[in-house]
Amino acid sequence: MDFNFTEEQSMIRDSLARLIREQYDFETRRSVVESDAGWRPEMWAQFAELGLLMAPFSEEDGGLGGGAIDAMVVMEEFGKGLVVEPFVPSVVCGGGFLKHAGSVAQKEEYLAGIMSGEQIFAFAWAEPKGRYNYADLETTARKDGAGFVLNGHKAVVIGAPWASHFVVTARTAGDRRDRAGVSAFIVAKDAAGVTTRDYPTVDGRRASEVYFENVALSSEHLIGEVDGALSLVERVGDEATAALCAEACGAMGVAHAQTVEYSRTRKQFGVPIGKFQVLQHRMVDMFMEHEQSISMTYMATLKLDEPEIERKKAVSAAKVRIGQAGRLVGQQAVQIHGGMGMTEELAVGHYFKRITMVDSEFGNVDYHLKRYTDLCAAEMAVAAE
Amino acid sequence: MELAFTPEERAFQADVRAWIDEAYTPDLRAKMAMSKTGYLDREGQITWQKRLHARGFIAPNWPEKYGGPGLTPTQKYILHMELSAAGTPSVVPMGVSMVAPVIMAFGNEAQKAQHLPPILSSDIWWCQGYSEPGAGSDLASLQMSAVRDGDEYVLNGSKIWTTLAQHADWIFCLVRTSREGKPQEGISFLVFPMDLPGISVRPLPTLDGPMEGEQEINQVFFEDVRVPIEASLIGEENKGWTYAKYLLQFERGNAYAPGLRNMLSKVRKIASREQIGDVPLIQDADFSRKLAEMEMRIEALNATELRIFSALSAGEAVGPESSMVKCAGSEAQQAITELALEAVGQAGHVFVRDSWAHLREGANADLPMPEYAVPVAPSYFNYRKTSIYAGSNEIQRNIMAKMVLGL
Numbered sequence: 001m002d003f004n005f006t007e008e009q010s011m012i013r014d015s016l017a018r019l020i021r022e023q024y025d026f027e028t029r030r031s032v033v034e035s036d037a038g039w040r041p042e043m044w045a046q047f048a049e050l051g052l053l054m055a056p057f058s059e060e061d062g063g064l065g066g067g068a069i070d071a072m073v074v075m076e077e078f079g080k081g082l083v084v085e086p087f088v089p090s091v092v093c094g095g096g097f098l099k100h101a102g103s104v105a106q107k108e109e110y111l112a113g114i115m116s117g118e119q120i121f122a123f124a125w126a127e128p129k130g131r132y133n134y135a136d137l138e139t140t141a142r143k144d145g146a147g148f149v150l151n152g153h154k155a156v157v158i159g160a161p162w163a164s165h166f167v168v169t170a171r172t173a174g175d176r177r178d179r180a181g182v183s184a185f186i187v188a189k190d191a192a193g194v195t196t197r198d199y200p201t202v203d204g205r206r207a208s209e210v211y212f213e214n215v216a217l218s219s220e221h222l223i224g225e226v227d228g229a230l231s232l233v234e235r236v237g238d239e240a241t242a243a244l245c246a247e248a249c250g251a252m253g254v255a256h257a258q259t260v261e262y263s264r265t266r267k268q269f270g271v272p273i274g275k276f277q278v279l280q281h282r283m284v285d286m287f288m289e290h291e292q293s294i295s296m297t298y299m300a301t302l303k304l305d306e307p308e309i310e311r312k313k314a315v316s317a318a319k320v321r322i323g324q325a326g327r328l329v330g331q332q333a334v335q336i337h338g339g340m341g342m343t344e345e346l347a348v349g350h351y352f353k354r355i356t357m358v359d360s361e362f363g364n365v366d367y368h369l370k371r372y373t374d375l376c377a378a379e380m381a382v383a384a385e
Numbered sequence: 386m387e388l389a390f391t392p393e394e395r396a397f398q399a400d401v402r403a404w405i406d407e408a409y410t411p412d413l414r415a416k417m418a419m420s421k422t423g424y425l426d427r428e429g430q431i432t433w434q435k436r437l438h439a440r441g442f443i444a445p446n447w448p449e450k451y452g453g454p455g456l457t458p459t460q461k462y463i464l465h466m467e468l469s470a471a472g473t474p475s476v477v478p479m480g481v482s483m484v485a486p487v488i489m490a491f492g493n494e495a496q497k498a499q500h501l502p503p504i505l506s507s508d509i510w511w512c513q514g515y516s517e518p519g520a521g522s523d524l525a526s527l528q529m530s531a532v533r534d535g536d537e538y539v540l541n542g543s544k545i546w547t548t549l550a551q552h553a554d555w556i557f558c559l560v561r562t563s564r565e566g567k568p569q570e571g572i573s574f575l576v577f578p579m580d581l582p583g584i585s586v587r588p589l590p591t592l593d594g595p596m597e598g599e600q601e602i603n604q605v606f607f608e609d610v611r612v613p614i615e616a617s618l619i620g621e622e623n624k625g626w627t628y629a630k631y632l633l634q635f636e637r638g639n640a641y642a643p644g645l646r647n648m649l650s651k652v653r654k655i656a657s658r659e660q661i662g663d664v665p666l667i668q669d670a671d672f673s674r675k676l677a678e679m680e681m682r683i684e685a686l687n688a689t690e691l692r693i694f695s696a697l698s699a700g701e702a703v704g705p706e707s708s709m710v711k712c713a714g715s716e717a718q719q720a721i722t723e724l725a726l727e728a729v730g731q732a733g734h735v736f737v738r739d740s741w742a743h744l745r746e747g748a749n750a751d752l753p754m755p756e757y758a759v760p761v762a763p764s765y766f767n768y769r770k771t772s773i774y775a776g777s778n779e780i781q782r783n784i785m786a787k788m789v790l791g792l
Contacts, residue, residue, distance in 0.1 A: 001387060001388060001691065005386065274792040280790070293685075295689040301386075302388045314684075317685070369674055373673045
């Protein structure tokens, strides 16, 4: 048993932290997210140069031989810097599908591009009426000879404005919420019949509604089994969730540290407000929630390759605890900053926004509690038999 | 990063499990299931501790030269985890984990030779004299006096919240030997027998409603008690505060999560026996959600404890993290007793003073409620102690504000 990072992982952390410190300060980020593009492709190129985009892939696949822990290290630093560039959509999700289920030809065509940063993937799974259920799909891919015809509308596809490709989930058989009958496809954004409507998100990122109208796909676009991709989708979803947990941990840590620092300098009634015990204890509670969030993120990440039930329980438990911790840490960070915490000028409010929005990505507290209790019930039923 | 134990560690774990299966006999298990406080009666407690001793498991943290088993940090962790997971009684800590490390570090050779062997074998029962009616969280303001008279101290004053003092053969006490300088500077650390003239023990029955003679805490009075300085004084006079702080790091430090899992598994058992409508309570959406949230809280603490343990094994110093574990662990314990109280419903109203009565041979085992409900409400009330003792959780938060946040 060992919770220490390897030398390579520490190096990734340190060099990424330095890069963010030097080129991703709060004011720069503010002007970038308000710009037309909303991101910096040159930052993405630098991330690629540092090796971040290839860190979580095996050497066999052309990567650096790391895995989910490397992605966790990257995303914690992204969280600290409120980095908007699409590591989770492209590397964790797009790369995850290819890593687990890509054919040799698909890996050749796409994975190298993801790792070099020249191709950017976004994960188009959510739908306006599907809530967090991966199987609740109105998007369809009708079988048509050897190929498929894709129709549907995907909602809030994070990073889509910057993407070159999508992984799209669609129903190829069965009824709307059936577990069977789900397939996943790689779809180029410039394919005929693909349109997007781009917008900013409240936490400074970019996303799109993505529409597919009679998009013709061949079996080469299929990733994973036809009609049987749900388990793969869930696995990649869990990996993305764990990476988001790491991002939230990074952001919570900064929000907390800034709050403690502010309480040391802000004076009222002639003393720094950090001298007030009621605020001290609240900041200690924030500290404890943050620490336990880190622990849960480690656990979830370490269990990503365990059997399905164990993996899902660990990821759901982490997402629930981090959702709850995020509420406390984010809200109290603003509260303790007082009126200043309400302004856009201070970073803390931007951290609060990002921490808040993590909860409703890939399933919120309620969704993951339900998933967890259902898994427990399933385990009990198995044990009873 | 790696979660798994090595094959050798797994083999040790299997050994420990097999031993517990055998040594933790049905009579002890039955009694423990009905305990309101987490302890057995004196006889049961000594029986269990002597079995641990015979197997070398009573004092995993002791150095080998004093009879410790020489386990690796991971083996110690596994041992603690397995003992907690099986719900075995806690070893009464005042001897093995509290006074013994102080004697080892600061006692003279005669004191070590006299005290350490019978602590290890559970032949001498110790209690702790720290808190006083006027000195709780502010421990350094303690007033019990020790006045030199020839080669003796004369002791006057009183100690309170003294755990299981009615069973104790010896006590270790913080006493005031000087009123000059800062309050911390006039404190000494004494050890002496409980059967000396002038010592009296008054039971303080707590909210769990203990049976006669089984109260968890007491007040102890000292009236002109005479003790020999040579044998009683540990280390130097007026240095007791240093030793007391040294002891604190042993008072806290064990992992909570394994024991919490055991507590929660009992709630699950209750909830699968209790009905709500046509289904067992455990299938009720609201209650199963609470169980799931509790389980996640435990897993978060577990992961945190493993991280701390891993840092410790790697030789890093662990300081205020123990305050975090104490807060999170004790608050989780309380929350689980609360869930249990919810789970038993109306059956929780029935008060059974002697929760071991129906287990005795020839006793009338006919209870007016399910047996599992007997200790539930008493435990809920009893466990309010956990956020108060060993440095209240407010004090722990003060420590973290100072040591971690630098406020």
